[in-house]
Amino acid sequence: MLDVQNANAGYDTFQALFDVSLEVNAGEAVAVIGPNGAGKTTLMRMISGLIPIRAGEIRMEGRSLSEVRPHEIVELGIAHVPENRRLFPRMTVEDNLRMGAFTKTARPQFRERLDYIYELFPRMKERRLQYAGTMSGGEQQMCAIGRALMSKPKLLLMDEPSAGLAPVIVQQVFDLVRRIRQEGYTVLIVEQNVQQVLQVVDRAYLLEAGSLQTSGTAEELLASDQVREAYMGL
Numbered sequence: 001m002l003d004v005q006n007a008n009a010g011y012d013t014f015q016a017l018f019d020v021s022l023e024v025n026a027g028e029a030v031a032v033i034g035p036n037g038a039g040k041t042t043l044m045r046m047i048s049g050l051i052p053i054r055a056g057e058i059r060m061e062g063r064s065l066s067e068v069r070p071h072e073i074v075e076l077g078i079a080h081v082p083e084n085r086r087l088f089p090r091m092t093v094e095d096n097l098r099m100g101a102f103t104k105t106a107r108p109q110f111r112e113r114l115d116y117i118y119e120l121f122p123r124m125k126e127r128r129l130q131y132a133g134t135m136s137g138g139e140q141q142m143c144a145i146g147r148a149l150m151s152k153p154k155l156l157l158m159d160e161p162s163a164g165l166a167p168v169i170v171q172q173v174f175d176l177v178r179r180i181r182q183e184g185y186t187v188l189i190v191e192q193n194v195q196q197v198l199q200v201v202d203r204a205y206l207l208e209a210g211s212l213q214t215s216g217t218a219e220e221l222l223a224s225d226q227v228r229e230a231y232m233g234l
């Protein structure tokens, strides 16, 4: 579904990603793990068109992303749950969800998608008129995921959904990821909670200092000494 080939990206004179190649097949959940500053968020931003690809190529279902304008990438079926959620804190949950349905395809289906999100996340229905900024961290994450799903994406990019949440809530966030997979979405997720994310994905890539170091099935990475020592404290 998603095919990234030798992609480079950066900011001004700083290069943050070096020849990154990865793929995500339809129906898969794939994680990118790695330390602070490795370039994980940069990778997500590059895939969703928020920053340009400097070299290499990204294809979504065979279509090169450089052929479409950045704001049209979401029309190809890619939705992004950004780092730190980026909700509009002084808008209601429902208005935040509405912001996710801005695409040509999603707008006419707004009501239908909203009902679907409320069915998937009944908590959001209960809280529909609450200001997003007054909800708990876990609820805000649920709202941010719901907002991304409003565009009826094929591929959901999630940037550290468990960051900054209490351990019990972290568990709930990973349960959400499981549920999203059951709904049939393909998922690319960035996480520092390595032990836990490897329980919910099929495969993972390890990104360090802007380069992919290794990749494998979740089982392989869970068993790898490199990953266990550096990321799981084992």
Ligand SMILES: Nc1ncnc2c1ncn2[C@@H]1O[C@H](COP(=O)(O)OP(=O)(O)OP(=O)(O)O)[C@@H](O)[C@H]1O
Residues within 6 Å of the ligand: 011, 014, 016, 034, 035, 036, 037, 038, 039, 040, 041, 042, 043, 083, 192
């Ligand atoms: N807007 C920016 N301008 C300049 N440099 C940036 C910018 N955003 C990120 N960087 C740099 O790019 C590198 C990769 O950052 P990125 O945010 O992608 O890392 P990350 O893996 O997501 O880290 P974290 O786990 O802390 O979120 C870092 O060295 C960072 O300082």
Ligand SMILES: [Mg+2]
Residues within 6 Å of the ligand: 040, 041, 042, 083, 159, 160
């Ligand atoms: Mg990041």
